[in-house]
Amino acid sequence: MITLYGMGSPNVVKIYIALEELGLPYTVAPVDVFTGKQFDAEFLKMNPNAKVPVIVDSDGPGGKPCTLFESGAILLYLAEKTGKLLPADMAAKYEAIQWMMVQMTTVGPMFGQHVHFTRFAPAGNDYSKSRYATQVHRVFEVIDQRLAASPYLGGAEYGLADIATYPWARNIPVLLGADAAAKFPNVMRWVGVINERPAVKKALAQVDDIRARTTQFDKAQPQDLDKLFGRGTFAAA
Template sequence: MTDLSRFPITKKWPAQHPDRLQLYSLPTPNGVKVSIALEELGLPYEPHLVSFQTDDQLTPEFLSLNPNNKIPAIIDPDGPGGQPLPLFESGAILVYLAEKTGRLIPQDPARRYETLQWVMFQMGGIGPMFGQVGFFHKFAGKDYEDKRPRDRYLNESKRLLGVLEQRMTGRDWIMGDEYTIADIAIWPWVNNLVGFYGAGELVGFSEFKEVQRVLASFLARDAVKRGLNIPARSAA
């Protein structure tokens, strides 16, 4: 049996199945990227809820795995060379899982890099911008009288949705007919923008017909339905 005891995080979240990939996460847009990918790939894994309500992400145990105190993070007991691999940053984890399995990423080098550019598009643009819109529309920022900060992020989010709208015209997925980690990176954030943040009307989401179409296809996938609720919040 694999021994993960050298990882301090396992003291707070003991591994019941140490031979499985260990996922430390919360069902946020970044967190569900990894649970969805794992569900799509059918890899055996053990999820652990990292509760923000109790500041789990700030505990020494979690920081020992991710010093940036963000979810998700993983330990793969069967990493490169058969050795356990700790890893954080959702984009890096998506790339790792795709390359580990040879799935959800094109094998052709040119298309592989094209896929990665769209993962980076989400990491550097959609995630930060949509997140700021959420802050100014749903959370404390909504009470600011000066709407210029909100509008800065709002206008950029609309622009990014326009980029997606153009990309998705005539395509089933980001890479055409091939479903990839680029889709798994992007669509949870689009879903969160119009769902949890409730900013659909604010960003004029009804204007983005192609984005709506592909988002609906994404949410209809069985693995996505499961992954959006892993780890279960009720476990906290």
């Protein structure tokens, strides 16, 4: 049995989708990030970097329990455990992994900073807002071109690269606006295809459930937000 520690955020949505696609039995342990539960000593034993998602697989390699953090590492683990969601052919496999890495290194961090500066930062910061908006638009231009030439982000088959990127891409109309969605027609078409996958529908229903069981950002206390973002009395410098 796999236990998924998380909340309703895109990095956790990836793992919900992978678990549903693979049909692996799992339970969910909500981590209330907006009230600082990722900094609890018990959670830090699993992820010293204080972030969700984390999984604990009671039936890990050699039949021993296995604890893993970082969504990319978790996705690779689940693919290797089941022999699914990555092509067997080595060239095709690394073609897919490189696109998954574009999500890990660029889509997630740039989109994360874009959301931070538009939603959570004090007024001002025009340079930062412009920089992260530009980076998000630039990487989705690249992904849009890829999806004009390939049915799925990783290649011919649906897999890890799609699962990693979809939870961010589906938010484009809300977070970047209708104009941005119109700029990325291949991305939005691909989002539409993934929306219809039964496993994705099941995963998103589970995400709604965990959202209802965790504090959302608009209900968070100011000191908890300061701790989460490392600012005010929590700033290092």
